[in-house]
Amino acid sequence: MDKMISAENKQIINRIHCIKGHVNAVEKMLIEDRPYDEIIFQLEAIRSAVAKTTSVAAQHYANTCISETLQNGDKNIEALKKPIEILMRVSQYKVLSNE
Template sequence: MAREDAKKDIINRLRTIKGHIAGIEKMIEEDTKTCEDILLQIAAIRASVHKVGLIILEEHAKDCLIGDKESLSKEEVENVLKTIVKFVK
């Protein structure tokens, strides 16, 4: 995915997440949905946030590992790996 395409995808996903959160707020305020419905929406938000994180992580790894560099230092590779580990925890 090209950098600009990734950015547009991330922005669209974040806007969708905001819409889902607003929907959950409305469900709770109006007491119109069951706990099951609300939890289903929360699960959808969690999955969406995780996907955004994966896209950002992929772009970060590409920038750091592929970028315009001839070679990578051990420290640069370790920094990318630390970022991956932090995300998946």
């Protein structure tokens, strides 16, 4: 039985495919003995893509936790402690993005 993939998960999967493409490009560049400035540029693209993907996943997780807490009428702030901690940790990746 095929499971429906949410729009949020599709977005993350698409970003992972992009990251894989960058990693494959770096491997090919190393095999071809390309200049390191080009390789470093690709590595920076990987780092940026991972940071953005992490931010998107963290936002989705926080939104899900908040929605579930509100739907359940839970007034216990402890239910939001973990998503807040994750958003704070991820915020070191610069700006949280809605891309």
